[in-house]
Amino acid sequence: MPASNQKFTDPVIVKSVIPKHRQDLLKWNGWGYKDSQFVIRDGVAYFTGQRYSIGNLTLPHLAPWVISVLNIDLNKYNVFNDLPKESDYPPPKLTKEIYEKLEKLNIPHSIKVIDRVVRAHGHTLKDIFILKYGRFDRIPDLVLWPKGHDDVVKIVKLADENDMVIIPFGGGTAVSGAVECPTGEDRPIISLDTTQMNRILWLDEKNLVACCESGIIGQDLERELNKLGFTCGHEPDSYEFSSLGGWVATRASGMKKNTYGNIEDLLVHVKMVTPKGLLQKNCQVPRLSCGPDFNHVIMGSEGSLGVITEVVLKIRPVPKIRRYGSIIFYDFEDGVNCMREVARQRCQPASIRLMDNDQFKFGLIVKPQSTFMESIVDGLKKVYVTKIKKFDPDRMCVMTLLFEGDENEVKVSEKRIYDIAATFRGV
Amino acid sequence: MPASNQKFTDPVIVKSVIPKHRQDLLKWNGWGYKDSQFVIRDGVAYFTGQRYSIGNLTLPHLAPWVISVLNIDLNKYNVFNDLPKESDYPPPKLTKEIYEKLEKLNIPHSIKVIDRVVRAHGHTLKDIFILKYGRFDRIPDLVLWPKGHDDVVKIVKLADENDMVIIPFGGGTAVSGAVECPTGEDRPIISLDTTQMNRILWLDEKNLVACCESGIIGQDLERELNKLGFTCGHEPDSYEFSSLGGWVATRASGMKKNTYGNIEDLLVHVKMVTPKGLLQKNCQVPRLSCGPDFNHVIMGSEGSLGVITEVVLKIRPVPKIRRYGSIIFYDFEDGVNCMREVARQRCQPASIRLMDNDQFKFGLIVKPQSTFMESIVDGLKKVYVTKIKKFDPDRMCVMTLLFEGDENEVKVSEKRIYDIAATFRGV
Numbered sequence: 001m002p003a004s005n006q007k008f009t010d011p012v013i014v015k016s017v018i019p020k021h022r023q024d025l026l027k028w029n030g031w032g033y034k035d036s037q038f039v040i041r042d043g044v045a046y047f048t049g050q051r052y053s054i055g056n057l058t059l060p061h062l063a064p065w066v067i068s069v070l071n072i073d074l075n076k077y078n079v080f081n082d083l084p085k086e087s088d089y090p091p092p093k094l095t096k097e098i099y100e101k102l103e104k105l106n107i108p109h110s111i112k113v114i115d116r117v118v119r120a121h122g123h124t125l126k127d128i129f130i131l132k133y134g135r136f137d138r139i140p141d142l143v144l145w146p147k148g149h150d151d152v153v154k155i156v157k158l159a160d161e162n163d164m165v166i167i168p169f170g171g172g173t174a175v176s177g178a179v180e181c182p183t184g185e186d187r188p189i190i191s192l193d194t195t196q197m198n199r200i201l202w203l204d205e206k207n208l209v210a211c212c213e214s215g216i217i218g219q220d221l222e223r224e225l226n227k228l229g230f231t232c233g234h235e236p237d238s239y240e241f242s243s244l245g246g247w248v249a250t251r252a253s254g255m256k257k258n259t260y261g262n263i264e265d266l267l268v269h270v271k272m273v274t275p276k277g278l279l280q281k282n283c284q285v286p287r288l289s290c291g292p293d294f295n296h297v298i299m300g301s302e303g304s305l306g307v308i309t310e311v312v313l314k315i316r317p318v319p320k321i322r323r324y325g326s327i328i329f330y331d332f333e334d335g336v337n338c339m340r341e342v343a344r345q346r347c348q349p350a351s352i353r354l355m356d357n358d359q360f361k362f363g364l365i366v367k368p369q370s371t372f373m374e375s376i377v378d379g380l381k382k383v384y385v386t387k388i389k390k391f392d393p394d395r396m397c398v399m400t401l402l403f404e405g406d407e408n409e410v411k412v413s414e415k416r417i418y419d420i421a422a423t424f425r426g427v
Numbered sequence: 428m429p430a431s432n433q434k435f436t437d438p439v440i441v442k443s444v445i446p447k448h449r450q451d452l453l454k455w456n457g458w459g460y461k462d463s464q465f466v467i468r469d470g471v472a473y474f475t476g477q478r479y480s481i482g483n484l485t486l487p488h489l490a491p492w493v494i495s496v497l498n499i500d501l502n503k504y505n506v507f508n509d510l511p512k513e514s515d516y517p518p519p520k521l522t523k524e525i526y527e528k529l530e531k532l533n534i535p536h537s538i539k540v541i542d543r544v545v546r547a548h549g550h551t552l553k554d555i556f557i558l559k560y561g562r563f564d565r566i567p568d569l570v571l572w573p574k575g576h577d578d579v580v581k582i583v584k585l586a587d588e589n590d591m592v593i594i595p596f597g598g599g600t601a602v603s604g605a606v607e608c609p610t611g612e613d614r615p616i617i618s619l620d621t622t623q624m625n626r627i628l629w630l631d632e633k634n635l636v637a638c639c640e641s642g643i644i645g646q647d648l649e650r651e652l653n654k655l656g657f658t659c660g661h662e663p664d665s666y667e668f669s670s671l672g673g674w675v676a677t678r679a680s681g682m683k684k685n686t687y688g689n690i691e692d693l694l695v696h697v698k699m700v701t702p703k704g705l706l707q708k709n710c711q712v713p714r715l716s717c718g719p720d721f722n723h724v725i726m727g728s729e730g731s732l733g734v735i736t737e738v739v740l741k742i743r744p745v746p747k748i749r750r751y752g753s754i755i756f757y758d759f760e761d762g763v764n765c766m767r768e769v770a771r772q773r774c775q776p777a778s779i780r781l782m783d784n785d786q787f788k789f790g791l792i793v794k795p796q797s798t799f800m801e802s803i804v805d806g807l808k809k810v811y812v813t814k815i816k817k818f819d820p821d822r823m824c825v826m827t828l829l830f831e832g833d834e835n836e837v838k839v840s841e842k843r844i845y846d847i848a849a850t851f852r853g854v
Contacts, residue, residue, distance in 0.1 A: 176717070206767060251716045262714070287689070289678045289727070290603070296723030300716070317771060340633060344744060412839055 005206040007228055012200040016220050018241065020108075020145060020196060022172070023118050028083060029131035031123060032241070038062070040074055057368035065365045080132045084117045092116075092141035093188050098162055099142075105154050108145040108196070115143045119167075119191040120181055122174030123238075138181040140167060140191035148197045148213065149309040152273045155192060156307060160275040164188045168303040170195065170243030171217055176250060178302035192307055194245050200224055201310065207284075209268055210315050214245025214308045230315040233260030233350075245308040251300035258348035259404055264299055266314050272298050274306030286314070321410045325401035327418070327426040328385055332356050332397045338424040339399075347416050351402035360398045389427055399426070432633040434655060439627040443647045445668065447535075447572060447623060449599070450545050455510060456558035458550060459668070465489070467501055484795035492792045507559045511544045519543075519568035520615050525589055526569075532581050535572040535623070542570045546594075546618040547608060549601030550665075565608040567594060567618035575624045575640065576736040579700045582619060583734060587702040591615045595730040597622065597670030598644055603677060605729035619734055621672050627651055628737065634711075636695055637742050641672025641735045657742040660687030660777075672735040678727035685775035686831055691726055693741050699725050701733030713741070748837045752828035754845070754853040755812060759783050759824045765851040766826075774843050778829035787825045816854055826853070 019025050027034050035049040038059075045062035047054045066072050092111045094102070102109060110116075120139040121127040130136060146152045159166050167179055169191050181189050194215030203210040210230070212221060218239030225232055234254040236242060242252070248270055253262045260266060268286050272279040279294065298305065329335040335354045342348055355363065370378060385391045401417060403410040418426075446452050454461050462476040465486075472489035474481045493499050519538045521529070529536060537543075547566040548554040557563060573579045586593050594606055596618050608616050621642030630637040637657070639648060645666030652659055661681040663669060673679070675697055680689045687693060695713050699706040706721065725732065756762040762781045769775055782790065797805060812818045828844065830837040845853075 208771065251718075251720075253714070253716060264720070287680070289680060291678075291727040291729070292724040293678075293691070293727065294724075297719040297721075300718040300720065302718070316773065344635065346743065408839075412835075 005204040007203040007205045011202070012224055014198050014200065014216060014220050014224050016195065016198055016217055018171075018195065018217055018220075021115065022195075023083075023114060026241070028114070028118055029080060030128060043074070054366065054368055059366055060369050061365045061367065065362075078132070081134075084113050086113050088135070089113050089117070089139055093186070094141050098164070098188060101158060101162065102142065102144070102190075105144075105151070105158065107147070107151050107155065110143045111141070113139075116140045116191065119143055119169045119172065119179070119193065122172060122177065122179050124175050124177070127180075136181070137183045138185060138189070140181060140189045142188070143169075143191045143193055145193050145196040148199075149271065149273070151197075152192070152307050152309050153278075155190065156273045156275060159190060162188075164190055166190045166192050166303075166307065168192045168194060168245065168249065168307045170215060170246035170249075171238065171241045173238040173242045174246065174250060174302075176302055178250070178304070194243060194307075194309075197309065198243075203228060203230070203315070205230075208315050209284075209286075209312050211269075211310060211312045212244055214243065214248070214311055216244050218242050218244070218247075225315060226318055229318055231318045232266065232313055232315055234263060234266055234313075244311050244313070248299055248308050248311055249301060249303050255353070256350040256402065256404070258352065259350040260316070261314075264296065267295060267299065267311065268314060269312035270295055270298055270308055271310040272306040272308050279306065319404040320406045321404065323403045323410055323414070325403065325414065325417075327399040327401070327421045328391065329397050329399065329421075329427075330389075330391055330425045331395040334424045334426070335397050335399055338421050338426055341420050341424070342417065345416070345420070347413065347420075349401055349413050349417060350404040351400070352417075353400050355398050355400065357395060357397050360396060361393075363398070385427060391427075432631040434630040434632045438629070439651055441625050441627065441643060441647050441651050443622065443625055443644055445598075445622065445644055445647075448542065449622075450510075450541055453668070455541070455545055456507060457555060470501070481793065481795055486793055487796050488792045488794065492789075505559075508561075511540050513540050515562070516540050516544070516566055520613070521568050525591070525615060528585060528589065529569065529571070529617075532571075532578070532585065534574070534578050534582065537570045538568070540566075543567045543618065546570055546596045546599065546606070546620065549599060549604065549606050551602050551604070554607075563608070564610045565612060565616070567608060567616045569615070570596075570618045570620055572620050572623040575626075576698065576700070578624075579619070579734050579736050580705075582617065583700045583702060586617060589615075591617055593617045593619050593730075593734065595619045595621060595672065595676065595734045597642060597673035597676075598665065598668045600665040600669045601673065601677060601729075603729055605677070605731070621670060621734075621736075624736065625670075630655060630657070630742070632657075635742050636711075636713075636739050638696075638737060638739045639671055641670065641675070641738055643671050645669050645671070645674075652742060653745055656745055658745045659693065659740055659742055661690060661693055661740075671738050671740070675726055675735050675738055676728060676730050682780070683777040683829065683831070685779065686777040687743070688741075691723065694722060694726065694738065695741060696739035697722055697725055697735055698737040699733040699735050706733065746831040747833045748831065750830045750837055750841070752830065752841065752844075754826045754828070754848045755818065756824050756826065756848075756854075757816075757818055757852045758822040761851045761853070762824050762826055765848050765853055768847050768851070769844065772843075772847070774840065774847075776828055776840050776844060777831040778827070779844075780827050782825050782827065784822060784824050787823060788820075790825070812854060818854075 025033060033049065033051060036051050037048055039046050039048055040063060043063060045059040046056060049055050067074060116139045120136045144155055146155060156166065165185060165187050167189060169179055196215060197213040198216035198220065199213050201211040221232055221244060233256050234247060235256050236252045236254045247263045248267060251263060269281055339354055342352065386393060403413050452460060460476065460478060463478050464475055466473055466475055467490060470490060472486040473483060474486065476482050490501065494501060543566045547563045571582055573582060583593065592612060592614050594616060596606055623642060624640040625643035625647065626640050628638040648659055648671060660683050661674060662683050663679045663681045674690045675694060678690060696708055766781055769779065813820060830840050
């Protein structure tokens with residue numbers, strides 16, 4: 001990169017929302033923040049905490065729905081596993097000799113059971129069930145927190161020379177099973193936690209690319225880029241907690257992929273440390289016609305080929321306008337046909353999603369209690385849709401939209417989508 | 428694909444513009460059609476034939492430019508190699524036994540020198556120089572024209588069992604050297620010509636994908652898709668002559684990639700026959716988050732891993748409007764800065780190219796003699812640009828544009844580009 005394109009001289013040190021000991025802020029046995037969960041008080045549902053828009057508001061429709069549809073007895077409390085104790089799992093499979101070698105690396109580490117357990121799983125239903133009611137057959141023997149690429153090179157070399165297993169760990173939101181420890185694995189297993197390597201190393205504002213360390217968490221990356229006037233635009237549902245390296249290793253898709261692309265469209269370069277050496281391309285061009293593109297073998301490799309340490313990503317200026325929209329359809333088929341026409345005309349906005357009737361209803365069920373005026377407006381809308389347009393509440397579905405760009409672009413895009421939707425009875 | 432999405436029942440048999448014996452229509456020792464070349468008559472340059480817009484028109488500026496800039500003596504004629512004779516090259520390195528096995532495949536073949544020579548090279552300057560003034564050290568021993576995937580399977584099996592080399596050959600426009608025969612190759616070399624497998628096997632008009640055999644030539648593919656109301660949109664400069672399989676094998680880029688993407692964006696599926704078996708994905712979804720994407724190893728493999736036989740490509744409805752435009756800049760730097768701003772705002776039209784001053788001048792030099800009225804309009808434009816705007820003819824450069832879409836889209840896009848250009852002194 002020419003020096004004149006550089007937005008800043010020293011790497012940006014990023015203070016992550018997620019602490020090094022993740023269990024201090026996040027649930028050790030469930031999704032997300034400890035302070036954010038559904039609770040019942042006096043038979044009425046709430047969502048705790050102030051992090052989300054439904055925080056601490058009454059959700060009057062939720063409890064009745066949970067009781068009638070999911071057939072749950074709210075008086076019967078679940079008894080979950082306690083926080084794991086040191087005695088719950090066998091000591092790490094590490095000889096004294098190996099442990100000394102690992103200590104000599106001078107890289108922060110832990111052999112505490114809780115640190116090992118929270119890195120023994122992703123976030124599948126099975127994982128959460130085991131955390132709440134069961135026990136993992138195998139957990140990592142040691143957690144290492146490298147501070148950057150060079151630390152990773154040292155770890156991979158040591159592991160290779162001493163027949164140890166490395167499982168890279170970023171945000172821990174995987175649903176592919178790739179962070180699970182194989183049950184019968186007798187070799188020592190290192191959980192290589194990337195989250196302490198999370199700097200933005202450089203940003204080229206002319207070529208609109210940024211180089212980041214792989215452990216940066218989605219929300220941290222987006223916040224820091226926003227401060228500099230840019231956005232990455234990659235928003236998988238996990239993006240509050242998942243890491244850049246994880247996006248690459250799992251070939252992630254984001255909800256704004258129509259505008260920004262999936263991770264394979266955003267990725268320009270990637271550095272991966274393997275036991276056979278470093279895999280990287282040295283040119284800075286975004287595309288080569290010569291030969292296979294091995295970035296596409298790294299993407300989706302799920303940590304099986306090496307440890308991703310640095311990623312060069314495309315970035316864009318923050319869009320001036322970000323506007324949400326929604327369209328109600330008579331039934332799912334109308335919605336699908338509208339989606340097809342939008343695809344045919346290739347005019348998808350940043351995000352466009354079609355919810356079926358169940359999802360539509362659930363959206364209404366988790367709506368907070370509204371103010372008096374809101375109720376009146378909602379009531380009028382409901383009358384319009386169900387009485388005048390004669391939509392059937394048990395068939396209706398909704399399309400949610402997100403438009404991004406400058407005012408004119410967004411207007412043109414909105415008009416186009418709403419015009420298409422109208423031809424499919426969309427309201 | 429659901430049967431209801433199928434645009435036609437039987438595969439579309441495509442009559443290619445390019446004949447099986449390519450030298451009947453194409454230059455055996457140069458680019459393109461035999462009837463299309465620059466000639467000098469009475470000291471004035473013409474371009475022969477009616478295929479292109481400059482066909483058979485006087486090009487009054489060309490000869491003086493060639494003489495003064497390229498320092499060429501038009502009275503001195505080049506003496507080129509004659510069409511190669513049978514005696515010019517050694518007989519094919521094929522034992523009687525192998526030849527009999529090949530004949531038993533019952534696939535059309537040739538061992539004629541001319542058929543082998545025209546498939547011994549791509550279209551680099553070096554290739555053309557050898558054709559005109561030299562001789563190839565090694566040419567294929569036999570040309571085979573399989574009629575479809577099953578024929579290719581048979582050929583690859585036979586070659587694998589008998590230690591023969593296969594070099595796949597499509598349009599012959601390669602500039603990577605991959606169709607060259609290695610000089611010291613002692614094993615028999617088969618040139619596998621894909622051009623006789625060029626059907627459109629199916630077209631799914633709802634999901635907007637089409638499956639084609641790999642030998643279909645760009646102009647044939649586009650013409651046939653257009654007849655059905657669709658376009659592929661991939662237009663590498665070679666697209667009159669290059670093949671779909673070649674685009675995939677060489678990871679081609681097209682001039683309308685801003686709208687349609689490069690070949691890696693258009694490709695959904697690909698079938699490749701390798702000595703170890705068939706490489707293909709069986710699902711019809713365009714994208715998978717699971718695992719590496721081996722399509723990206725096939726793309727750019729240049730025939731080294733196997734023979735591409737079928738390709739599923741994204742297609743689109745033919746755009747309603749296709750409009751060209753151009754903008755003149757004071758100098759190249761202004762042009763580059765304008766390009767950067769267009770990239771920053773991500774509003775590239777289908778094609779946007781910046782020509783430097785040399786290219787700009789050359790564009791004027793190959794302009795045909797114009798009519799009286801055209802001369803007056805051109806003269807006025809020239810006065811406006813050089814006298815009123817005070818642009819220097821030795822610094823000016825030009826941006827060429829192609830807009831595609833519906834009338835409104837094109838208008839919005841044009842306005843946006845011309846507005847940006849105006850801020851960089853673009854006219």
